Amino acid sequence: MSFLTFLLLFGVGISFAYSNKPKEIKYGHMEVQSITPAISTVKKISHNITSTKPGIKITVKENNNDAEMIQRMLEGNVDIIIASRDMNDDEEAIAKEYNISYKKLPFAISKDDTNQIYYMYINDMNYNHKPQNKVFAKNYYGDDRSLVVTTDVNPLPDEEYNKVIDYLKLIDEF
Numbered sequence: 001m002s003f004l005t006f007l008l009l010f011g012v013g014i015s016f017a018y019s020n021k022p023k024e025i026k027y028g029h030m031e032v033q034s035i036t037p038a039i040s041t042v043k044k045i046s047h048n049i050t051s052t053k054p055g056i057k058i059t060v061k062e063n064n065n066d067a068e069m070i071q072r073m074l075e076g077n078v079d080i081i082i083a084s085r086d087m088n089d090d091e092e093a094i095a096k097e098y099n100i101s102y103k104k105l106p107f108a109i110s111k112d113d114t115n116q117i118y119y120m121y122i123n124d125m126n127y128n129h130k131p132q133n134k135v136f137a138k139n140y141y142g143d144d145r146s147l148v149v150t151t152d153v154n155p156l157p158d159e160e161y162n163k164v165i166d167y168l169k170l171i172d173e174f
Contacts, residue, residue: 027055030132033063034082038118040149045140056132074100079126079133083119105164108153141165
């Protein structure tokens with residue numbers, strides 16, 4: 001084997017070994033805003049995450065103004081919101097005009113007779129560039145539902161819950 005061949009093979013070996021090294025994930029701060037009925041569940045999720053991943057810092061704020069939370073999420077000022085309604089036409093138009101994409105996931109169901117669905121909204125820019133946002137979503141939609149504070153909200157039906165889990169798995173593959 002020539003010296004040049006040796007260097008090429010050695011270099012490829014080093015490159016291969018280096019590229020297979022697991023990438024260190026750097027977590028940081030995130031802000032979650034939630035309506036009152038879901039705030040206990042959001043706080044429970046946050047505590048669960050920060051106690052197992054000390055690099056993640058989560059600020060949880062209670063906010064019952066869906067319009068304000070949606071606006072802040074679209075602006076990228078809030079990472080995740082739990083809202084009590086769908087976005088209205090004006091809010092969707094703003095998202096479209098400024099090319100802002102987001103994820104809307106069913107979160108829980110109200111305890112009252114209306115069975116209103118609460119939604120988790122995540123700004124896609126924040127979801128894709130801030131790994132702590134993925135951790136939050138995956139932590140809530142984990143294998144069990146122990147993080148749902150059932151005195152405040154009802155968990156999603158199994159079918160809806162499984163759809164969200166499948167969706168999150170799918171987007172992680174791309």
